[in-house]
Amino acid sequence: MNEAEAILMGLRIWAMIGAAVAAVFLTIGMDRIDEDAQGAYVFRPLLIPGVMVIWPLVLWRWYVWETGREAWGRRYDPPRKAHFAVGMILPAGIALIILTGLALRQTWPADVAPVQLLPAQEVSQ
Amino acid sequence: MSVKYTPVQWNTNKYIYDAVMLVGVALFLYVFLYAAPGILSHERPIDPQVHNARAFGACAFVMLTVILCIGPLARLDKRFLPLLYNRRHFGVMTVFVALTHASYILNWYFAFSSSDKFEALLFANTSYSQLAGFPFEVFGIFALLVLVILSATSHDFWMKFLTPPVWKRIHYLIYPAYLSVVAHVSLGILQDQQNHAFTVIFIGGAVAVGVLHLMAALHERRADAAISAETAEWIDICDVSEMSDGFAKIRLLPAGDRVAVYLNNGTLSAISNACAHQNGPLGEGRIIDCLVTCPWHGFQYDVTSGQSPAPFTEKVPTYNLRLEGTRVQVDPAANPPGTYVEPVPVPDHAAQEAPA
Amino acid sequence: MSDKNSPFFVGYLSAPRGLRTFLLVACVIFVSGLGGLGLALGVAQDDPGNGAFRFDYGRQTVTGVVEMTPYPLVRVTEGSERIAVGQTLMLSGQGKNSVISRTAPLEGQLAKVSGVILDRGDLEMMQLRGGRNGISGVEGEAPAMQTEQLGRWRLAGEICDGKCLAGAMRPGRGIAHKACANLCLLGDIPPVFVTTQPVEGHEFLLITGPDGTALPESAYHHVAQFISLEGEVERRGDLLVLRMDPDTVELIR
Numbered sequence: 001m002n003e004a005e006a007i008l009m010g011l012r013i014w015a016m017i018g019a020a021v022a023a024v025f026l027t028i029g030m031d032r033i034d035e036d037a038q039g040a041y042v043f044r045p046l047l048i049p050g051v052m053v054i055w056p057l058v059l060w061r062w063y064v065w066e067t068g069r070e071a072w073g074r075r076y077d078p079p080r081k082a083h084f085a086v087g088m089i090l091p092a093g094i095a096l097i098i099l100t101g102l103a104l105r106q107t108w109p110a111d112v113a114p115v116q117l118l119p120a121q122e123v124s125q
Numbered sequence: 126m127s128v129k130y131t132p133v134q135w136n137t138n139k140y141i142y143d144a145v146m147l148v149g150v151a152l153f154l155y156v157f158l159y160a161a162p163g164i165l166s167h168e169r170p171i172d173p174q175v176h177n178a179r180a181f182g183a184c185a186f187v188m189l190t191v192i193l194c195i196g197p198l199a200r201l202d203k204r205f206l207p208l209l210y211n212r213r214h215f216g217v218m219t220v221f222v223a224l225t226h227a228s229y230i231l232n233w234y235f236a237f238s239s240s241d242k243f244e245a246l247l248f249a250n251t252s253y254s255q256l257a258g259f260p261f262e263v264f265g266i267f268a269l270l271v272l273v274i275l276s277a278t279s280h281d282f283w284m285k286f287l288t289p290p291v292w293k294r295i296h297y298l299i300y301p302a303y304l305s306v307v308a309h310v311s312l313g314i315l316q317d318q319q320n321h322a323f324t325v326i327f328i329g330g331a332v333a334v335g336v337l338h339l340m341a342a343l344h345e346r347r348a349d350a351a352i353s354a355e356t357a358e359w360i361d362i363c364d365v366s367e368m369s370d371g372f373a374k375i376r377l378l379p380a381g382d383r384v385a386v387y388l389n390n391g392t393l394s395a396i397s398n399a400c401a402h403q404n405g406p407l408g409e410g411r412i413i414d415c416l417v418t419c420p421w422h423g424f425q426y427d428v429t430s431g432q433s434p435a436p437f438t439e440k441v442p443t444y445n446l447r448l449e450g451t452r453v454q455v456d457p458a459a460n461p462p463g464t465y466v467e468p469v470p471v472p473d474h475a476a477q478e479a480p481a
Numbered sequence: 482m483s484d485k486n487s488p489f490f491v492g493y494l495s496a497p498r499g500l501r502t503f504l505l506v507a508c509v510i511f512v513s514g515l516g517g518l519g520l521a522l523g524v525a526q527d528d529p530g531n532g533a534f535r536f537d538y539g540r541q542t543v544t545g546v547v548e549m550t551p552y553p554l555v556r557v558t559e560g561s562e563r564i565a566v567g568q569t570l571m572l573s574g575q576g577k578n579s580v581i582s583r584t585a586p587l588e589g590q591l592a593k594v595s596g597v598i599l600d601r602g603d604l605e606m607m608q609l610r611g612g613r614n615g616i617s618g619v620e621g622e623a624p625a626m627q628t629e630q631l632g633r634w635r636l637a638g639e640i641c642d643g644k645c646l647a648g649a650m651r652p653g654r655g656i657a658h659k660a661c662a663n664l665c666l667l668g669d670i671p672p673v674f675v676t677t678q679p680v681e682g683h684e685f686l687l688i689t690g691p692d693g694t695a696l697p698e699s700a701y702h703h704v705a706q707f708i709s710l711e712g713e714v715e716r717r718g719d720l721l722v723l724r725m726d727p728d729t730v731e732l733i734r
Contacts, residue, residue: 002248003248004244037282040129043130043282050280053273054274054277057287065286073382074288074290075290075399075462076399077382078399079290082297083342084342086297087345088342091332093304093307093335094307100311100312101311101315102311102315104257105316
C-alpha cells in the first residue's frame, strides 16, 4: 500500500466509524440528551455528515451530557480574545503568502537562446 | 430558537437573504461560463472542464472573501448585522460551489490514468520540498475539508450540543482555511496567470479580508479596554444617569466573562452578555416587548431571570446587582442560568441628582 | 453600546425603515459586484495555445519503423494525405497510458500504426487505437533510419507532457497543470521540452534521461518550471530528441 492508498483508507475508516456513530446517536442518543430533539425527525438526516466528520467530538460531548459533568459557566464564555489573534495573524499570513507567491513567479525566459556547447561527434545508424 | 428542531426555520428575511445570495452567485457563474467565452478571442477555446473549474473556483474564492468580510464589517458598523443573519446559508452554498470546482479538477486533471483519481490527486505531484511547483492542491483539499466540517456542523442543534464556545472554536478553522485558499491560489494559478486583472482582483479580495480583520481587532481591543473592570467585591458599572431605558451597559469582568446591565422601565437587571444560542453580545441588543433581544439572531430573554419566554427553553446566567448612591454595581459571581434576581428600582432622585 | 436612534434589525421581524435603503444598496452592490467579478475574471483567462486533437483529419493510418527512445516513435515510411514520409510521430495510448508494451516487441521493425493525431505547431503525436488495430507488425525489411547527432546543448524552457501540450488538454502546461503532467509522465507519455527559442528550427524536443533512459525522477520536480539544462540533442526524422543531463538543471530566476 502506498501513502496515497493509506490516506484514503484512513478516511474511509473514519467515515465508516462516523456512520456507525451517526446511526446510534441520531436514533438513540439525541432523544436522551436534548428535549428539543424529541419528536423532531426531519432535521436529523442533515446532521449525518456532521457526525461523520467530527464523531470523536460527538462521542465526547454525548458522554459529558450523559454524565452531567458539564460546568454551566463554560457555555457562556466565548473565545472573544481569539478575535485579536486572528486580526493580527490573518493579515500577516495573507501578506506573507501572497508575497511568497509573487516572488516565486517566473517570467518566460524568451531572451535566453539555445547554446551549442559541443559539436556533433558522430552519425550513428 | 428551539422548541422543536426543523431543518431550517424559514422567515421572510431568510428567503430574501438566500434569494439575493443565489442571484449573485448565479449571475457570477452565468457571466463567467456563458458570457466570457464569447469575449475571449482565443484561437482554440479553453477546455470546458477547465473553464468550468475556474468559474466555480473563482466563485468560491469570491464568496468566501465576501463571507469573511461580513464579520468584521458588522463589528465595525452595526448596520451590516443583517448580512450576518443568515450567513450560514451563504457558507453552505460556498461548500457546494467549491466541491463543484474540485470535482471538475478531479475528473479532468486526475482522470484518464490507470490509477484511482483520488490516489492520483495525492501522489501525482510530490514536490513538497520546494515552494515553486509545490503541490498546491493540498491547500485546496485542506480548505475544502474545513468548509465541509463547518457546513456540516452549522445547524442550531450543533451549537446547543457542542456548546457555543466549542462550536465557535471549531468554526475558527475558517481562518486557517482562508489562508489555505490564499496559498492554493498563490502557489497555483497565480504562478501561470499572465493577465493581471486576475492578480489585482485576487490580491484586492484577500487584502480586504486581512485589513478588515485587523481594523475590527483593534476596534474591539479599544472597546474592551474601555469596559474592563478591576477586581473588586462589587464591580462598578456606571452612574445610573448614564443608562437609557431599554439599553444596556456592558462590563468585562475580571474573570473574563461579560455582564450586560439593563435598565428596563426604571429598574435595573443584569444578565450574561453571552447569548445561549451563539454567544452573541446581548448587551449590544435592546429590550423589545420587555425582552432582551440578541442583535445577532433575535433570541430573547426575560431580563430578570435570563430565561427565554415559553415555549422556548434557552437560559443565560444572571448577576446580582445593587445601587450605591447613584452608582450601579454588580456582584461578579454569576448565578446559574435562569436564576431570578429581583430587579433594583431606580429612585427618581437618583437619576436626577446624578451629574449629567 | 446601542442607542435609541440607530435602527435595530431582528431577523424574524421586517427590516426597520432606517435600514432599508442601506440594505437595498448593499444587495445591489453585492449582486452587480458578483456579476462584474464574474465577467472580469472570466475574460482574464490566458490563451491556452492552439494544440488540439485533430478529429477533423479523420483516423490516420501510416506505416513506419518503430523506435524506442525509450518513448515510442514511429518514423513514417508510407504516409497518408496528412502525414508525409519522413515525419516522426510520438506515440501514446488512450488517456494517460503509454503504448510501450505494444511497441517494444516491434522495436526496429516496420509496423502499421493507426489513430488520431494531436498537433501543436511542429509537435505531433498519434494516439493509437486499442490492441492490434492501433499497431501491428508489417511484413518486410525495415529500412535503416538515420539518427543525426547534433552535439551537446544548453537550452532554456519548460518540461511538459507531450500529450497535453500537443492538445489533449487546453491549457496543457504551466504550474496549475503540473500534477496532471506528472501523472501523464508517470504513465510514460512522451515528455516534451519547450524551448525559449528554436533549436535547429524546432521549438519542441522530445526529452529523455541520459543514455536512452526514461525521464529521471528528479526531473519531475521541475516539470512546468522555467529551467535551463544541458543535454545531447539528436535528430530523428523531423523530431529532435534531447537526452538531458539531470545534474545540469537550474531554475531560471
